[in-house]
Amino acid sequence: MKGDAPLQLRVFDLNCWGIRYLSKRRQERVELIGDTLRQEDFDLVLLQEVWSEQDYSNLKAKLGGCYPFSHYFRSGVIGSGLCIFSRFPILDTLLYQYSLNGYPYMLQHGDWFCGKSVGLVVMKISGILFNIYVTHLHAEYCREKDTYLPHRLVQAWELAQFIRHTSKAADVVLLGGDLNMHPEDVGIRLLRGWTGLRDAFAEAMHFEGCEDGCTLIPKNRFTDKAELLPFPLGIRIDYILYKAISSFVVKCKELKTTTGTAPGMDIPFSDHEAVMATLHIKRQGQAAGDTLGTAEPMMADVVTEARTEVCVGLRAAQRQRCSTGRMAVLALLLLLVQATAALGTLVGLGTEQPFPKLSFSLLAFSAIGILLLATGLHLFHTMEVKMLLGTEEQMQMALRALQERP
Amino acid sequence: MKGDAPLQLRVFDLNCWGIRYLSKRRQERVELIGDTLRQEDFDLVLLQEVWSEQDYSNLKAKLGGCYPFSHYFRSGVIGSGLCIFSRFPILDTLLYQYSLNGYPYMLQHGDWFCGKSVGLVVMKISGILFNIYVTHLHAEYCREKDTYLPHRLVQAWELAQFIRHTSKAADVVLLGGDLNMHPEDVGIRLLRGWTGLRDAFAEAMHFEGCEDGCTLIPKNRFTDKAELLPFPLGIRIDYILYKAISSFVVKCKELKTTTGTAPGMDIPFSDHEAVMATLHIKRQGQAAGDTLGTAEPMMADVVTEARTEVCVGLRAAQRQRCSTGRMAVLALLLLLVQATAALGTLVGLGTEQPFPKLSFSLLAFSAIGILLLATGLHLFHTMEVKMLLGTEEQMQMALRALQERP
16 A cells, blocks of 8 residues: 555455256356456455356456465355455354254255355455355345344354454455345444444445335346245345454445446346445544444344344244154154064964054154154254353344443 | 573373273372372473363362463364363464364264364463464274275374464474374375474484384273284374574473373373473574475475375265265155155055055154154365365366476
């Protein structure tokens, strides 16, 4: 950073909707994303839902000239889908996989298989130390009855804690991603309040794009129109957030979103709109210090609200743990009864076998199947209870800390 | 810290061997641990394998007077087993669950079910900011053919990375735990070299306890004597490690271990020996800076050695992913053949059913069972491959960084 001229950083963020075999016109869109990124002079590109490693490799090959540094975050069965391309060298990376991420048996939603995570990349640009985070939280499939809310809140909390604990040496913190939360949702208030991150859309001096900064809009040909019926303008769930920790100030000079199609094309990049921010980073005289972003009495309310939702999830998980445990015990009892009957017949206690062999075997196999399934589910919900309890305790600790502050 | 007098910190670390229904004389030993901690004036107590929450609650109730602050880290099915008791307030906590931790089907080893993790606790003692880590890595069941070595190395690497990224604002870093690695093992060299942590045993001005600081000794009545046959003195796998990051120096004034029994008693605390360190922390004139602990050319060798082992694990995981995938496909084919045969009989193509009903159903059920099992294993090994690949890439990045340094 020469003299007092601010550092300008152009950031591109997009949920690419890159599900193999499922996402429409995937390869064509990935090509288009690559072409656009090569033409435009962004400094940082934060992508989500790049679930095919081949797509990442293709992008890497295409963008090697203008974005020589990149990282793909691996996790889960399918992968985290997160990757980053940069004009500047990547000094270090770290991946944190969220402890809760939906249910393995909700195959139609599939979030569990992605190993949803937050990826951290450390960079030094013009002498300024950047911690850049990219993430994707659990999807919201039904806003009226959002059964995944407790999991998403645990993720938002873990994201906030991870950022707080890992960014203490950074000059500037930048987070981009699909948070699957509307701007007024408790999870985003928790994340912003607990980390002090600012919303590029709210802070932007100049904005160009969809009304209200929406990133999932009915105009996009790939969005689910029925899902967006209650929101005629669309919803905003993709964000670029930032803060300066030490003696720097960050300003969002401009924020843009695509508006249903890729610029100058007739198809969109994805079912989400891209978010593009131009940030100015400048050294300032006095250190700003690491402060919470929200007034603290308000922050206590936000943590309390989040904790209440986590407690709702905890009770549901406890009920499921109980019912699956009971089912496993019943299946085991049935097996024991059958084993006793079979043994009785073998040692000649019974005159003849009470059931035909086929039904007897089918019953036994079904009992074994139910026993295994119920045990697996019981173990899963036991883990879920543990993680929800752990988060609830951490939130309680945060509340105490907030209340004890002078 | 008044004037220049150093802060004295007494740290107690113990793997408590607290497995419900399995560990011998567990309740009696937990009582004994609680009584001893209450009598002794430690400042920090780092415990592992406290797998029963009831044991933790009992300890908490007993130690409330002298260690008013405590935290239990929850994860996995059984729990992480990690907890901490302290005389000083806990400001914040964070849990990082290792991405790999053995195999769910290795029921006799059970590590997978514990959700092995590292717990971080932040404290301010006499104005000095402490990051205190407690952890327990995957056990080594057979030193000659250690199939878990790649997983343990991934854990050691993730532990080192987690400590590096989260401790940037800390004045003093402290790590206690059962690392399940001998002092000369590549994992411990990697951890120490990559974080700059020092070994309290090696640095201690005064030592009292088992020869070579061993913490798993044949003299302890609960240890497996056959396992320790090649090591007549025992092995050292429990550690207290530390470093000062900013303008502080830490010295280990004294290190002690128990020697097969609890002090003044005829039974031990656990199958492990307790490690007790007295540390002196002093502010020094000039900032020490965050440096790697080992000379860098050596560090590159250590990372290369670790990477080679991770690659061995990667190839094994890839083989297992392939073979489980093949098995799933075969089971599916068998099911398809059976379905075709059954359909043929139903529509009257075959004159009569080729198999008796019972064998036919048993075969179908077995095929379904194998299909489900093989698919589950295939998904698990796919995740394993992803995490090993990710670690291998991170190590490669670290090697490049080491080589590029002037």
